[in-house]
Amino acid sequence: MVAEVTHHALPNEPLRVAGFVAPPLSLTQLMGRDTDVDKALAALADRRLVSVVGSGGIGKSRLALRVTEVYRTRDANRPRSVAFADLAPLVSGDHVFSTLARSLGVPIEEADTFRLLQSRIAGTHLLLLIDNCEHVLEALAPLVMRLLVALPGLRILATSREALQVEGNSFFGCRL
Numbered sequence: 001m002v003a004e005v006t007h008h009a010l011p012n013e014p015l016r017v018a019g020f021v022a023p024p025l026s027l028t029q030l031m032g033r034d035t036d037v038d039k040a041l042a043a044l045a046d047r048r049l050v051s052v053v054g055s056g057g058i059g060k061s062r063l064a065l066r067v068t069e070v071y072r073t074r075d076a077n078r079p080r081s082v083a084f085a086d087l088a089p090l091v092s093g094d095h096v097f098s099t100l101a102r103s104l105g106v107p108i109e110e111a112d113t114f115r116l117l118q119s120r121i122a123g124t125h126l127l128l129l130i131d132n133c134e135h136v137l138e139a140l141a142p143l144v145m146r147l148l149v150a151l152p153g154l155r156i157l158a159t160s161r162e163a164l165q166v167e168g169n170s171f172f173g174c175r176l
Helices: 034-046 059-074 093-103 114-122 134-150
Strands: 050-052 083-085 126-131 154-160 172-175
Touching: 034 059, 034 154, 034 172, 050 059, 050 126, 059 083, 059 126, 059 154, 083 093, 093 114, 093 126, 093 134, 114 134, 126 134, 134 154
Parallel strands: 050 154, 050 172, 083 126, 126 154
Antiparallel strands: none
16 A cells, blocks of 8 residues: 655645644643653654653643654654544543554554554654553553554654553653
């Protein structure tokens, strides 16, 4: 499958693979977290899975959104794709895979959704932000591991109140 690449006329806007759910845009500037953003970006440079962990309401999601903004546009010669999956609305782990597939532009009605997902983003350098993981960690962990093994160009930034227990995960503590 060949992914369609589009370019928007906005300055510093990266090339995006059509169909990825983009992270929500921030209406305000993140203040006082430049060091945290830099640390998270450094962790993503070294590891393919980074978890931003902290108590509720502390700013994990907002920090992760800023990290994705900087990640996309940091290297003007090599813009990067970013996709967003919000797991907050899920009441159980039953729909984790379908939520991630939709965020990556893959129809879940297909017989082998994982293979379609794999072919869709193979060869793509992609950062997937998975937000609000804490209540579906058990279902999410094996799926994240499977995605990382199958897709070498994939990096995952996850936010959660609890650590995602996956080998190779780099934990980044979020504090006030």
